[in-house]
Amino acid sequence: MTNVAVQGRYSESQLRVLIAAALLEVALSCGAEVVEPLSDDLALLESGLDSLGFAILVARLEEDLGWDPFSLSDQPFYPVRFGEFVAFYEANQP
Amino acid sequence: MKPINLEALIGGSRDPCEPAILSPDCGWSLMDLIKAGSCAALELAVHVGVVAICCRDPMRMVVALVALDGRVDRLILLANDLDRVTIEELLERSGARILVTDREDLDDFAPAIRWRGEVEPVRSARFALGEPDRLTIWTFATSGTTGAPKLVEHDIISLSRPLRAEHAWRWGQMYEMARFAGVQVFLQAMAKGVLILPHSRWPLKDKVAFIATNGGNAISATPTLWRKMLMTPEAATLQLHQATLGGEIADAPVLATIAARYPSARVTHVYASTEAGASFAVNDGLPGFPAAMLDIRGSGPCLRIRDGRLFIQSARGRRTYVGTNIAFSDDEGFVDTGDLVERVGERCYFKGRANGVINVGGDKVYPQEVEAVLLAHPDVALARIFAASSPITGQMVSAEIMMREEVGDRTVMTRKLHAYCAERLPRWKCPVIIRLVREIAANSGEKMSRAK
Structure with a gap:
C-alpha cells in the first residue's frame, strides 16, 4: 500500500480507500476471500477477515498512517460494521 | 451422613x-x-x-x-x-x-x-x-x-x-x-x-x-x-x-x-x-x-x-x-x-506470563519458537519476539530483528521476512510487526528482554 501524503487530516473518503486497500492486502496475505462491496453496514467479522485478520489490519494501518485511533480515542470502542470502522479512523486523528 | x-x-x-x-x-x-x-x-x-x-x-x-x-x-x-x-x-x-x-x-x-x-x-x-x-x-x-x-x-x-x-x-x-x-x-x-x-x-x-x-x-x-x-x-x-x-x-x-x-x-x-x-x-x-x-x-x-x-x-x-x-x-x-x-501504589497490575507466552486472541505463542524460526534465516543475526498490545486480539506478536549486514531496501526485506515466517509458522505465531534494528538489548541476566 502506498502512503498517501496528505497535509493535515485525512478525509473520510481517503480513509475509506486506504482502509479498503489495506483490508484487501491483509486478506490476500492470509488467503481469505473478501466479501465485496465493502458496504457501510457489512459486519466486519463477516467481511472475510477473522479477528486475527483485523488485529493485523489495525497494526498495518498504524504503520501506514503513523497513528492509531484506538490509542488516540478516549472513548472505548470495538468496531462492528465497516462504516463505523472508517468513521472511527476519521474521527480519531492526531 | x-x-x-x-x-x-x-x-x-x-x-x-x-x-x-x-x-x-x-x-x-x-x-x-x-x-x-x-x-x-x-x-x-x-x-x-x-x-x-x-x-x-x-x-x-x-x-x-x-x-x-x-x-x-x-x-x-x-x-x-x-x-x-x-x-x-x-x-x-x-x-x-x-x-x-x-x-x-x-x-x-x-x-x-x-x-x-x-x-x-x-x-x-x-x-x-x-x-x-x-x-x-x-x-x-x-x-x-x-x-x-x-x-x-x-x-x-x-x-x-x-x-x-x-x-x-x-x-x-x-x-x-x-x-x-x-x-x-x-x-x-x-x-x-x-x-x-x-x-x-x-x-x-x-x-x-x-x-x-x-x-x-x-x-x-x-x-x-x-x-x-x-x-x-x-x-x-x-x-x-x-x-x-x-x-x-x-x-x-x-x-x-x-x-x-x-x-x-x-x-x-x-x-x-x-x-x-x-x-x-x-x-x-x-x-x-x-x-x-x-x-x-x-x-x-x-x-x-x-x-x-x-x-x-x-x-x-x-x-x-x-x-x-x-x-x-x-x-x-x-x-x-x-x-x-x-x-503500582495501591494497585496490582498483571504484566503477562512469567514464561513469556504471548496470548494472541486465545492462541498461545512461545517467543522462543518464533525466534528460532527467524534465526534459521541466513541473513538474520538476532531476533527478539515480544508481545505488543492489540485492541482486537489483546496481544499480538511483534519482532525486532538485527540483520547480519546492512539492508538496502528495508521495506522489501521486511516483506521477505513476513513471507518467510508465513511459510513456516501458523498465522497467529507470525510477527504482525517486524522492525529492523541495529542492536538488540540484553538485560542483566544476559537474556533478551521480553518487556515491551
Whole structure:
C-alpha cells in the first residue's frame, strides 16, 4: 500500500480507500476471500477477515498512517460494521 | 451422613420443577435432568465407577454430571475438541476405565460407551442409577499451552464453595461445559437463575443471538471471547446485568468497552485457574486488583506476590497433577500462577506470563519458537519476539530483528521476512510487526528482554 501524503487530516473518503486497500492486502496475505462491496453496514467479522485478520489490519494501518485511533480515542470502542470502522479512523486523528 | 452431591445441591437451592436450563430444543427443570439421566449409557457408567466424559452436545454433559456426581468414584471431564491420542493419554493418567462419548469420530475408541440416543426428559423404568452414596472426585484438564493437558482434582464441595448467588440471572454459557470455567458458570446458574446453553458447534454470533433472544442477562467469558463478541452485531441486542471476565488479563479497553456498551451491567473480572480454583473477583471496572487484597489470611484464598509473580494459597496443602508427582502448590498450599504482577501504589497490575507466552486472541505463542524460526534465516543475526498490545486480539506478536549486514531496501526485506515466517509458522505465531534494528538489548541476566 502506498502512503498517501496528505497535509493535515485525512478525509473520510481517503480513509475509506486506504482502509479498503489495506483490508484487501491483509486478506490476500492470509488467503481469505473478501466479501465485496465493502458496504457501510457489512459486519466486519463477516467481511472475510477473522479477528486475527483485523488485529493485523489495525497494526498495518498504524504503520501506514503513523497513528492509531484506538490509542488516540478516549472513548472505548470495538468496531462492528465497516462504516463505523472508517468513521472511527476519521474521527480519531492526531 | 450422606455426602452432598450435585443433584442435592441444585435441589436444595431451587424448586426442582422450575426451569433451570434452556437448550436449543427445550427447557429443563432439575426433575427433567434427573429423568434424562436414567439411560443405559449412564447406568453402565455408574457400574464402571471411574469414568471420562467427552461430549459434543453440552446438554449431555449436564445430564451426565447430575446423574454421575455422588454415584461414581471419579469423573474426568474432557473438552470436546481433544484429539484421540490426547484422550488416550488422559484416560491412562487419570485411571479412567471407560470413556462416555457422543463423538462419531470416536466410534472405534475402546473402551467406550457410545451415548447416542436422544437426550430427553423422560424417566425410563428400565434403568436405575441407585442412590448417591459418595463424594465424587471431579478431574479437569488444564488448557495447557504445550503438550498434553495436566489433570487437576476438585469435588462438588470445593467447586461450589466460592459461589454466592445474589441474583437470579439468566446466564448465557459461552464456555465449554467440560472446562473448569464452564462448570463454574453452570453451578452459578444452578444456585440461582437459569443457564442458557447454546450448542457448542454454533458460530459465535449464533450463540450470542440465542442468548439474547432468550433473555440472557449475564455472561462470563474470557477477554478474548468478549472482544470477539463485541465485534458481532448480535452483541448489541444483549441486555446485560452482569458481565464477567476471566482466564486472561482483562485490560482497560475491554473493561471500559463492556461498561460503555452495557451501562446497567456490573462488570466483574474474576481470577480463577484450574489449579488454584476460583480465587477472587474485582468489581470496580478497573484493570488489576487492589493491593489491599494481598496477604490477607482469612476465609478466602490468600494472595501473595513473590519474585514478581502472583501466588495463591488454595485451601489444601501440597497438591500434584493427577497421575504425576509434579506439584503445583507448595507445602503451604500456595500455587504459583505464573502470572507476572507489578504493584503500582495501591494497585496490582498483571504484566503477562512469567514464561513469556504471548496470548494472541486465545492462541498461545512461545517467543522462543518464533525466534528460532527467524534465526534459521541466513541473513538474520538476532531476533527478539515480544508481545505488543492489540485492541482486537489483546496481544499480538511483534519482532525486532538485527540483520547480519546492512539492508538496502528495508521495506522489501521486511516483506521477505513476513513471507518467510508465513511459510513456516501458523498465522497467529507470525510477527504482525517486524522492525529492523541495529542492536538488540540484553538485560542483566544476559537474556533478551521480553518487556515491551
